[in-house]
Amino acid sequence: MTTGGQHRGHCRCGSVAMTANTEPVFSVYCHCDDCRRATGAPVLAAVAFMKDAIDWQAAQTLKRHTNGTAHRLFCGECGSPVAQEHDSAADRTFFNTGFMDEPECYPPAAHTFEGEQLSWLALTDDLPRAKTTLSIKRP
Incomplete structure (x- = not known):
């Protein structure tokens, strides 16, 4: 488990x-084409x-690529995808899990962007599904 309320991550x-x-x-699944291609x-x-x-x-090795309103973060050394930031949830x-x-x-x-889920990907959970994104504004 995480220690002392701290959550850690690192690239390859x-x-x-x-x-x-x-x-x-x-925490969510995203099925959008942009996330598929980025990861x-x-x-x-x-x-x-x-x-x-x-x-x-x-x-200093963290790199960014902007595609519209999404900003993809990745390691400039090993190329590992790290995270994304969105203008609609700037905070x-x-x-990436x-x-x-x-x-x-x-x-x-x-699940977000359920309409873009690949037909052969069988995720049969009972989680809520959104046609686009969930409301990601600060509560």
């Missing part, structure tokens, strides 16, 4: 690492933390 080579000093806001996976599992609670370590960073040191601690609580 360890050049980019983070600690979040707060509990996650939420190379059939679906993205992501966990959101408030930006002001994130401490980046070795962030949060959405970390696989980037987190203990990904089992962040089970998704919902």
Whole structure:
């Protein structure tokens, strides 16, 4: 489990690492085409933390690519996808669950962009499903 309320993650080579000093806001699956292409996976599992609670370590190797209103963060050394930031939720960073040191601690609580889910991907859970994104404005 996480220690002392801290949640940690790092890229494959360890050049980019983070600690979040707060509990996650939420965790979701995203089926949108943009997330699939950015991660190379059939679906993205992501966990959101408030930006002001994130401490980046070795962030000089953290790179960004902007595509419309989404900003993709990745390691400039090993290329690992790290996180995404969205203009509509400017106070949060959405970390790829696989980037987190203990990904089992962040089970998704919902699906977003369900209409873009790949037909052969059988996720038969009872989680809520949204046609686009969930409301990601600060509660």
